[in-house]
Amino acid sequence: MTELVEEFYDEPTDYVEDEALGQIVEAMWASYFAHTEFLLPAFDPHDIEGDILCASVTISGARPGIVTVSVERDLASPLAAALLQEDGELEDEDIYDSLGEVANIVGGNIKALVPDAGPLGLPVVATAKPLHGASDRLAARMDANWQGRWLTFEVWLAGGSENSEG
Amino acid sequence: MALTTTAFDWVCTLVRKESAIVLEAGKEYLVESRLVPLARAAGASDVSAYVDGIRLRPDRRAQTAIVEALTTNETSWFRDGAPFTAFSTSVIPALKQARATTRSLRIWSAASSTGQEPYSLAISLQDSLIAEGWRAEIIGTDLSNEVLEKAKAGRYSQLEMNRGLPAPLLVRHFTRVGTQWQVNDDIKKMVRFQQLNLTNSYAALGQFDVVFLRNVLIYFDLETKRDILSRVRKVLKPGGYMFLGGAETTLGVDENWDRELIGRVSVHRPKNGGQA
Amino acid sequence: MRALVVDDSRAMRKIIAGALRKLGYETVEAADGAEALKVLESGPLPDLATVDWNMPVMDGLTFVTQVRANRDYRALTLMMVTTEAEHGQIVRALAAGAHEYLIKPFTVESLEEKLSLLGLLPEGAQA
16 A cells, blocks of 8 residues: 555656657648648647547556547648548547547657556547546647647646555 | 659659669659659658749759759668678688688678678678677778768667668667667677778778679769779778679779679679789 | 558548559458458458557457458458557557558558568559
């Protein structure tokens, strides 16, 4: 029991920072979205107004957390079309799947920065961001603009004192 | 928007004209991803816009930058594969015999860029000779201080690590540091980096058993190529080996080399044992 | 040459299968390890399988373990293509019998190069 408490003297931002998140997102863009417009990172956080679609993956293990990608609702379909390299109207299933894969890729690479992480959860797509526990900290955030619309990547990790058994 | 056919065709023609390298249909993704940094720096909205801008308003420097971005593939580990296989399976065993008394080798990576080539060689040696108590020294040289700094650090992004590095070698010789991968110390300390312009003297480098001079001669005219090859020959020990890039040859440039085939890989040996 | 693409994301299956087809492969897909095993049982053995790690029903590591335990599938080359990027995970995958490992995100270039390392680039394909 004492060991668990000792592990939590560090802060999530000790291992996951905005810069790392930025590098991961840029690498993903270079690999799968190079044929489209650039992703333009914003200097300041930009909270998306209106309807969003949010894909999230959970990180389990000693320092559990969640990685999310939220997009303006109108952005979800063009984003999926770009990833799939398909034109025209997409099925909802493909839109959710594509956004989920974006979260998967970012989440897996973020997870690799967190010591003693367990398996990555399967992506979950919803119309709102997931709720957070009181002890969760926002370790990293990236806001970016693509085709004139906004995306937000967030990394939340358990931090501070004690954590419920996980 | 995706790269237009017009833009892609124009880029292919430019690259073929300037470098003799042919980009075939299907390589649009390559052109797009390689030109992104240039297009961004130029303030274009995407790669197509960037290319069209230069196509319609010719800009010599921009054209050169495009050609370089598309023809430099040096960010790959064990680039082209076969030469490194030839190195490991034929050259090292032959040198083991030839240098059995000294039990040490010196290798020159003469266009070492960001370090993948010399570290690939070091990895090949670590798993064979070094394990048996041999010493090896690899010198990596390049014209650019910027790439040398990166090479000295030995730290690479995940995208770079995906390029041609067998997974078993990745886990054995690299450690994660944040989002990047760091080459382990035992590999790192086998390689020394220094700046060198190939048109300058090689006197300070010493003598080598193997020289890798791959895909760099294309940047020089015939006379300079000739000069470089003859001076490389002088720093090769008798019985040494030189590796050139896939499409490169000494034929018609310097007749003082014997060419041997190891599988489909050409290696060049100084004629008459070398050091004429 | 034939390839089996195993990934629970349709987008990723499309990206990988599309790249493999451009290289000259015939491709078949499965959305999880269990489906993939069924594909292996029911058809000619592919030359290559690309395998995601985190999938429902049966994950990629389990699939790799099962394939390598079956002598009938000895000639199948297994390449994990996954977002699991820790050193330890790569070690686990190789220990379970995966032949190669590609970390997402990957470029099509790097996929080709991995295939070249494995000797699985069809004749005439551009590397």
